[in-house]
Amino acid sequence: MTGGENFLDSAGRSDWEQLVALLASSGLPTAGLEEHLPTTLVVREGDRILGSVAIEMYGSDALLRSLAVSAECRGRGLGRRLAISALDLAGSLGAARVYLLTETAASFFRRIGFRDVPRPDVPERLRGSLEFASLCSSTAEVLALSLSDRSPSREAGQM
Numbered sequence: 001m002t003g004g005e006n007f008l009d010s011a012g013r014s015d016w017e018q019l020v021a022l023l024a025s026s027g028l029p030t031a032g033l034e035e036h037l038p039t040t041l042v043v044r045e046g047d048r049i050l051g052s053v054a055i056e057m058y059g060s061d062a063l064l065r066s067l068a069v070s071a072e073c074r075g076r077g078l079g080r081r082l083a084i085s086a087l088d089l090a091g092s093l094g095a096a097r098v099y100l101l102t103e104t105a106a107s108f109f110r111r112i113g114f115r116d117v118p119r120p121d122v123p124e125r126l127r128g129s130l131e132f133a134s135l136c137s138s139t140a141e142v143l144a145l146s147l148s149d150r151s152p153s154r155e156a157g158q159m
Contacts, residue, residue: 006050008085011040018049026068032130033066039093040066041085043078053082055090058125062095065131067105083112091147099126099144101136106143114143
């Protein structure tokens with residue numbers, strides 16, 4: 001981060017190239033994300049995207065995906081800010097539960113309240129998503145959070 005002000009914003013079509021570069025640098029897939037740009041959030045500093053996260057809605061369930069923060073900005077709370085904002089967005093869109101797949105960040109998500117879930121317990125409509133069906137390996141951990149169980153103190157990092 002260069003020290004300038006950053007702000008949370010909705011992603012738009014003009015952000016696509018920066019999103020692809022950010023996700024690629026974080027080792028995350030971009031397939032299927034473009035159709036979910038309306039539910040993709042970014043943190044900006046000027047014209048630069050510092051981080052991203054997206055929500056895919058499946059009825060009353062949501063899939064959190066594409067949470068990434070540029071390498072030089074990690075450790076400054078942007079990931080937590082993006083994750084909490086994504087949970088707020090999912091709730092405003094009618095989600096009761098939010099699921100995710102991760103190979104590297106399970107402990108991060110557990111700190112904000114997500115819990116491990118056996119893959120067979122994930123609703124079928126989510127298991128049919130591109131993320132579950134082909135983008136993430138079968139060894140990726142599955143976590144979920146019931147939005148009614150959200151803890152403000154945990155989300156604020158006060159645990």
